[in-house]
Amino acid sequence: MINEGIERPNIFQRGSIEVICGPMFSGKTEELLRRLRRAQIAKLKVEIFKPSTDTRYDATAVVSHDLNSIQSTPIETSSSILLLGSNTQVVGIDEAQFFDDELPVVCEALANKGVRIIVAGLDMDYTGKPFGPIPKLMAIAEFVTKITAVCMVCGAPASRSYRLAAGRETVLLGEKESYEPRCRVCFNLDK
Numbered sequence: 001m002i003n004e005g006i007e008r009p010n011i012f013q014r015g016s017i018e019v020i021c022g023p024m025f026s027g028k029t030e031e032l033l034r035r036l037r038r039a040q041i042a043k044l045k046v047e048i049f050k051p052s053t054d055t056r057y058d059a060t061a062v063v064s065h066d067l068n069s070i071q072s073t074p075i076e077t078s079s080s081i082l083l084l085g086s087n088t089q090v091v092g093i094d095e096a097q098f099f100d101d102e103l104p105v106v107c108e109a110l111a112n113k114g115v116r117i118i119v120a121g122l123d124m125d126y127t128g129k130p131f132g133p134i135p136k137l138m139a140i141a142e143f144v145t146k147i148t149a150v151c152m153v154c155g156a157p158a159s160r161s162y163r164l165a166a167g168r169e170t171v172l173l174g175e176k177e178s179y180e181p182r183c184r185v186c187f188n189l190d191k
């Protein structure tokens with residue numbers, strides 16, 4: 001038979017990368033949970049990962065600001081996703097901005113093997129700069145969903161996360177006490 005033994009992608013399980021991004025409180029985790037739940041309803045094998053450093057609501061669950069949740073595996077480095085996500089059909093990754101620079105390579109490798117990858121994360125840090133591996137993931141993704149929150153100053157659609165707390169380090173975990181979503185105009189008010 002022609003092509004016998006040649007490794008080809010399974011067209012019935014075509015891999016892809018989806019990115020869900022936006023500021024804090026825009027609904028990234030809710031959208032991730034919605035897509036993963038639908039995959040579970042379709043009886044697909046689903047694995048969910050988050051950075052082990054993100055312990056805000058729960059050590060193992062991915063939890064939205066409205067406290068919807070799904071069980072996940074906390075991991076330290078993106079290479080663990082290659083090991084743990086190879087024998088699954090759908091991989092969900094939350095808080096992807098905190099992962100190392102290898103995450104796009106890891107996602108590409110799994111997608112090429114036929115895995116559907118759904119990544120959620122902040123596209124910008126509190127200074128408005130691209131955050132971690134998210135911009136590269138947006139470039140190589142088949143589908144990018146960029147969503148907005150509600151600006152806490154004027155009520156317009158908010159694209160940015162304004163830091164209320166003191167501290168200039170890029171990574172500073174927090175919730176409403178430390179951050180609020182703002183539109184471009186209100187984000188730049190005190191600059």
Ligand SMILES: Nc1ncnc2c1ncn2[C@@H]1O[C@H](COP(=O)(O)OP(=O)(O)O)[C@@H](O)[C@H]1O
Pocket residue numbers: 022023024025026027028029030031063064065066148149150151152181
């Ligand atoms: N300023 C805001 N704009 C939009 N949603 C908000 C805001 N403040 C609180 N929320 C709540 O946050 C929920 C989204 O939470 P979540 O999915 O965890 O967001 P993200 O993962 O993007 O931070 C919304 O459904 C809403 O109930």
Ligand SMILES: Cc1cn([C@H]2C[C@H](O)[C@@H](COP(=O)(O)O)O2)c(=O)[nH]c1=O
Pocket residue numbers: 023024025028029056121122124125126127161170171172173174175179
């Ligand atoms: C803007 C910004 C945010 N963070 C932290 C704050 C939260 O712990 C997470 C984002 O969570 P969400 O699910 O998107 O609400 O990231 C940070 O460390 N640095 C920043 O610049």
Ligand SMILES: [Zn+2]
Pocket residue numbers: 151152153154155156182183184185186187
């Ligand atoms: Zn505004």
